[in-house]
Amino acid sequence: MANDALQSTLRGEEENGYAAWEHDPMGTGDLLGGKRQLRGWDVSKAAKHFKDLEDSVKELFQGTVSDELPWIS
Numbered sequence: 001m002a003n004d005a006l007q008s009t010l011r012g013e014e015e016n017g018y019a020a021w022e023h024d025p026m027g028t029g030d031l032l033g034g035k036r037q038l039r040g041w042d043v044s045k046a047a048k049h050f051k052d053l054e055d056s057v058k059e060l061f062q063g064t065v066s067d068e069l070p071w072i073s
Contacts, residue, residue: 028063
């Protein structure tokens with residue numbers, strides 16, 4: 001891979017990949033939430049996969065961040 005292509009790839013990964021999580025740690029914002037939608041995710045899929053989770057976790061998968069998530073004290 002040429003150096004220019006490598007630098008472009010690294011920049012893209014930082015801006016649209018891991019750096020996005022620093023600003024949106026729950027992944028519910030426009031960028032990360034939008035990526036999820038582009039991949040075909042919708043809240044109806046959450047219903048069958050996450051039926052036994054706590055309500056605050058279910059809400060997270062619907063894009064709402066709660067102060068009552070089990071791993072946040």
